[in-house]
Amino acid sequence: MSILKVENINKSFKTLQVLQNVSLEVQPGERHVIIGPNGAGKTTLFNCITNVLPIDSGKIFLEGQEISNMPSSKLVHLGMSRTFQKNNLFGNLTVEENLHLALTATKRYRYQMFHALTKHIDLKKETDEILAQWEISTRRNVKVNNLSYGEQRLLEILLAMASKPKILLLDEPTSGMSPAETAQTAEMIQKLPRTVSILIIEHDMDVVFSIADRITVLHHGEVILSGTPEEVRNNEEVRKIYFGGGAKAHA
Numbered sequence: 001m002s003i004l005k006v007e008n009i010n011k012s013f014k015t016l017q018v019l020q021n022v023s024l025e026v027q028p029g030e031r032h033v034i035i036g037p038n039g040a041g042k043t044t045l046f047n048c049i050t051n052v053l054p055i056d057s058g059k060i061f062l063e064g065q066e067i068s069n070m071p072s073s074k075l076v077h078l079g080m081s082r083t084f085q086k087n088n089l090f091g092n093l094t095v096e097e098n099l100h101l102a103l104t105a106t107k108r109y110r111y112q113m114f115h116a117l118t119k120h121i122d123l124k125k126e127t128d129e130i131l132a133q134w135e136i137s138t139r140r141n142v143k144v145n146n147l148s149y150g151e152q153r154l155l156e157i158l159l160a161m162a163s164k165p166k167i168l169l170l171d172e173p174t175s176g177m178s179p180a181e182t183a184q185t186a187e188m189i190q191k192l193p194r195t196v197s198i199l200i201i202e203h204d205m206d207v208v209f210s211i212a213d214r215i216t217v218l219h220h221g222e223v224i225l226s227g228t229p230e231e232v233r234n235n236e237e238v239r240k241i242y243f244g245g246g247a248k249a250h251a
């Protein structure tokens with residue numbers, strides 16, 4: 001069974017139809033990349049999947065359970081986590097404090113009187129364990145505002161992973177990054193365990209082809225093709241959009 005199934009969804013903003021009968025499936029463990037020119041509807045699709053925006057019609061399933069129009073907070077508890085194009089970090093808190101907060105939110109800790117201390121110790125242990133796995137652990141006591149832009153975006157992925165999601169949605173994780181930061185991010189994504197499926201909007205074609213098992217191409221709100229990297233690379237229509245007429249390759 002697929003982890004995520006999007007079935008014929010439509011979304012309009014007033015008279016502008018942004019998504020037209022969009023369908024796609026993400027299989028367990030798959031790295032599925034969404035590409036498409038500016039304004040193709042990629043972020044809107046993410047916003048519809050995570051119910052930041054309501055869909056007009058169609059259905060969305062997470063592991064076979066219909067989640068269309070389900071509140072975002074509930075989706076996190078069902079195993080869906082996401083990052084945004086702009087980061088959602090607390091700039092005046094440290095790396096460790098941000099992670100601690102993300103874990104707290106995930107577990108719906110209430111800090112009730114008698115359980116607070118044990119829960120706090122468990123949480124501290126989990127924070128340490130997660131940090132130890134990633135290079136950013138050396139920056140654990142640094143305020144987020146003092147991290148580089150690339151480090152902030154990597155931390156965002158780490159926080160989205162704190163809820164141990166079944167599927168992680170990454171919206172342009174490398175946008176605005178230097179080539180070195182982009183390479184580091186691609187490497188981090190490659191290192192994420194296959195227990196998590198990943199749906200990514202990405203514009204850097206080197207990153208796309210280095211991580212994708214499957215690629216869905218959106219153009220004017222419609223899926224042109226969903227296939228293997230090889231199929232996408234060799235598709236005439238995709239070539240025209242991206243590589244024909246001197247067009248710049250951009251997701």
Ligand SMILES: Nc1ncnc2c1ncn2[C@@H]1O[C@H](COP(=O)(O)OP(=O)(O)OP(=O)(O)O)[C@@H](O)[C@H]1O
Binds near residue numbers: 018036038039040
């Ligand atoms: N809240 C909104 N209200 C009205 N129009 C919107 C809204 N959000 C997006 N749009 C329009 O919908 C279309 C698709 O936008 P979207 O951001 O989904 O595209 P995208 O593929 O993610 O583009 P980009 O690569 O530039 O991020 C665009 O024409 C955009 O102007």
